[in-house]
Amino acid sequence: MPLKMIGFLRASLIMYSSLLLFEATYLYNNRYEEQATNTLLMNQLEFVHITKTGGSAIEKVGAQHGILWGSCHWSNFTKLAAKIGLSKVGFGVGCNTPDFEYYNPKHILRSPWHNPPKFLKKYVKNSQNPYTNAELFAVIRNPYARIISEYYCPWAGFQAKYKKDIQRDKDPNDPVNLNLWAQKLVSTVKNATKEYKMRTKNGALTIEQIKSEYILAFNNFINQVEYVFDGDEVVIQHLIHYEDLGKEFDLLMKKFGINATLPSKKDSGVYTDKERKLTYRDLDSKTIKMINDFAQPDFEKFGYRMVEDTFGDEYSLRSTFITEL
Template identity: 25%
Template structure:
């Protein structure tokens, strides 16, 4: 009996220990299984185009953030990993789509993209491997600043009267760069990628960038760069300013001085990806009264950019593209385009129906290009029915 009593505690302790271990293993397996289920569900959503998976993910599409691109637009992912690379990769910078982060990350790894392909313009980037001066090469007898000779960079028939309103040459659509043999095209003989962004969000980002960086008469956000944030930053003001600026872009003939106003920041994103002319784009077409003429399909237009990434999924898409081209470049983990010096009160949720419809009219090709949903139909009496600002 003494022996029995002495062994019972040992058996009990061992049994308890076994229970603890088994319980821990089961919890681990459950967590891992749930995690992998979520992972594979995400992969299927992203990569598969079968009817079965599409049916299963329809409810997800309906309930996801209204500002994200439709899921089927993201299927280009699967072609990047298996494509045959024949040319080097470079970047075309569409304003307000996270391009500065892309260019800065590339420069740190020894690649000259975007701004870095146009020397003497952005010394703060520490651009590597600077090419010959794009401007001086075109004007060997010019002893002045290259900016003084902008008009010569463009097709003369388009800028016979005055030079365009642009100084950041990396913000130009390719069709407006010189195309003759006497000029250097820094993008030639390379594959191009660009980043696109939800047009509603891009418009709000443009508003704050313009207002807080320049604080000009078009924004009314104070006087001088050191002025404090004040209550003039209201939804009413944002909508008024956006309507004014977007209407200016809407009324500008394609390739005119006003088309490039604010350093090209209001040019439609589709005009970078496609060789848009006066007969191809809804936002590029203008009648004699400068009113937009809608053309719903630009798919037959010559495409200039091989790879289109989405701002909303830039970390993942950028990583996949870099792996495909065997480039060891990664983006910073912090939020893209987050500027602490630009305090903001308003979001996309503050856009009125009138402003959203104007964005949809002028940038309709951008919605189609990026697969972004049209949302103005959710409005009643110029107020949103259920449009949040979550991504």
């Protein structure tokens, strides 16, 4: 082969190698820049995980983009999977690098990511509170639909999948079981909320007091207004409707310059029960009235329509409350 041709091939090879190196460096820098940008922005925008409002899907998307939201501030899902006897890869929302200490207390701070922000403000140091100096967003949902999701929750629902040492001998898709369970939940949370407000009427409980109390140790079905408001103050500035979750989440991310989108529920659901068959239309009149009585502030503040004892064909779960993302 002529020397001229060899020189040409050598030069071409060097140029091609340089292009590959440039492309790899460009892609790496872009990815690094995205993660750095998202890390910076996560300190400006924090997610408040109201139970059964699609929050795990949001935490999962955050984890995929290097953002710690909700339970990811406290949880290592690899360790959690091992603890409850699971070895499934990708269990939970997929985050394993918490930045706050978590010791699974048996009191009001049992699941801090499910606590209303005003609770963390009262009982947690600013250095251990992700909401300090951040703008907050959350998802709101129709209480009738939300309690169905609570019922099928694998952590605290009926014959919960991840609870140990419980019998699972009843049909979860029997409306009788749904209504008995829902009535008990509403009654329990209502009494706990009433007791907590009575005990804190003259000021917050001390850390020593809440450690000895079981009041609101589980945050399931706490009224959503308890999260959004602290007295007359709005503490969660950005509210997303569950009924338009993907669309409104994407709009909020765009507003904050965060490069993240939420896939469909089919693709992004974390603890979705594919065997669930009951809906809010299976709630009986007694359960409906109990929900109306307890969750009336949610219906009124967030524009969800209450029914007296049954759902007509025209009933919609959608809210008339307009949010400003």
